Amino acid sequence: MRRSIDPRPTPAEEMVDRIVAADFGSGPLEERQALERLRREGPEQIALHDEIMALWGDLGQLEPPRLSSRQPTRGRQNWRLIAASVLLPILAATALFLAHDAFGDRGATLMSTGADERRIVTLADGSTVSLSPHTVVRAALGRDQRLLELEQGEALFDVAHDARRPFLVDVGSGQVRAIGTRFNIRKGEDVVVTVVEGVVRVTAGDQDGNAKLQLSQVASAGHQVHLGKRRDAGAAQAGGAYLSPARKVDAERYASWVNGMLQFEGEPLSQVIDELNRYSSHKIRLPDASMADIPIYGMLHIGDAEGLRALVEDLERGDRRRNRPASSAP
Incomplete structure (x- = not known):
């Protein structure tokens, strides 16, 4: 919605109006020509047009909302108008983020x-x-x-x-x-x-x-x-x-930390240790570089540093037993 304090359209509003009037490049010839004239006014206008069309491309990948059965012949156009109605605030937000001091005076x-x-x-x-x-x-x-x-x-x-x-x-x-x-x-x-x-x-x-x-x-x-x-x-x-x-x-696995759990499905021990150390001040060290690639499966609690340390010690003892030379026969 345009602000009443300034009835003049902003460049973004004017561009969206022209794109919608040209039916996103599929409308009447005169509207498409008017859009092209606006686009050629300068590099800023070209960039603005391309950004709007890119956003429309993103929205086009989503399923259009179901419209009332009383409007069967205007469904496609209505969906485009709905898309246009959200382009302006998205563009405004993008511009604010690209500013280096986006949070400078906004009471963040x-x-x-x-x-x-x-x-x-x-x-x-x-x-x-x-x-x-x-x-x-x-x-x-x-x-x-x-x-x-x-x-x-x-x-x-x-x-x-x-x-x-x-x-x-x-x-x-x-x-x-x-x-x-x-x-x-x-x-x-x-x-x-x-x-x-x-x-x-x-x-x-x-x-x-x-x-x-x-x-x-x-x-x-x-x-x-x-x-x-x-x-x-x-x-x-x-x-x-x-x-x-x-x-x-x-995706749920990557978000499992929210519930205090980390899930592993064959990740090397070195990565598991690094992962758990990210969430705890009680750091664990890999005792032997030869153990780095041992695969780990299962769930670990974020705060269970002692549990992982015990697991590492068990793996280290097992590794020593496997590498112990066999005793010679008398």
Whole structure:
């Protein structure tokens, strides 16, 4: 809805109006020509047009809402108008995130946890943020968008659906955008985004809005995306950043830490130790490098450092017995 204090349309509003009038490139010739004239006014207009069309492409991957049986002939057009109605707030939120001081004067709420601490915070919109140990999240909820920043650590976001206020999480090397969904983000050397429910769009690359230096990937429930600055096999590269293709994973397993449990299905012992050490101040060390690749199966409680230490000791004793030379016969 346009603000009454300024009846003039913003550039984004004008572009959306033209795109809708041109029926997303399939409408009357005069409307398509008017859209093309607007698009040619400058590089900013081209970038704005391409961003809107990219967002429409994301929305087009979702199932259109069921419309009333009284409007059977206008279903496709109505769905496009619904899509257009949410493009503006999404664009506004994206612009705010690309600004370097997005949280500077917005009275953001700071959420954090220390060692051995996990907590769940309910935001004013009904969304919840579950924080693992050593995690810092900032949140600024406005009337048009919900902006969050994961500074460090890991968090599970359970987003209350609100098509008018997209939910964006800044991770430094990119952004994760959703409207109503559930996803986990772990921020370490790279960023791992795991979608538990719904659909998100992950963008990596240039933070100043240069479209040529940005990468984008849509991920649905049960899929995972990696992004960051280091190289990764099979990942797209742009502007020193990378973004992996969405791969199928057991999403609930990656979110099991919220319930205090970690599930392993053959991961090497060295990785299991590193994983448990992330959630506890009681660090465990691998006693022998030769044990690093021993596969581990089962569930471990996040706080059960002693249990894992006992398991490591048992494995070490077994390894010594296996490697003990046989005694010679008299």
